[in-house]
Amino acid sequence: MNGLISSTPSSSAIRLTVSGFLLMLIQSGLLLLSPALDRDSGMLIWILTPLSFCAFVAALIGIPEPARDQWRQHHGR
Template sequence: MNGLTSSAPSQSAIRLTVSGFLLMLVQSTLLLMSPALGDDAGTVIWTLTPLAISVFVAALIGIPEPAEGHWRQRHGR
């Protein structure tokens, strides 16, 4: 997978970035809706933040894709 910093980013990198930003948006919305930050909201925020950051970093770096013909090899022939 080509990351976002490459000249031609792959479609999955763009999807990972968008989903990461959506997770951050959900987190911000939950913060804005709560008058005071309770334990439950803190748990949701601390769960979503590392997930959103890791998705964004994975999209920037790019996840290696398997080789084209790795599944075409027949065993025993």
């Protein structure tokens, strides 16, 4: 997959970026709605933040996709 830095980013990279930012928005919304940050909310924030950061980094770098010929060899075509 071509990352966001390339001239032609793939749709997977764009989806990862959007989902990462969506997770960050959900986290921010939960913080804004919470009158006091309790232990459960803090745990949710610590789970969502690294996940959204990893999605953004994977979108920037790009994840290698398998070659099309590789799929044919596995299926015997």
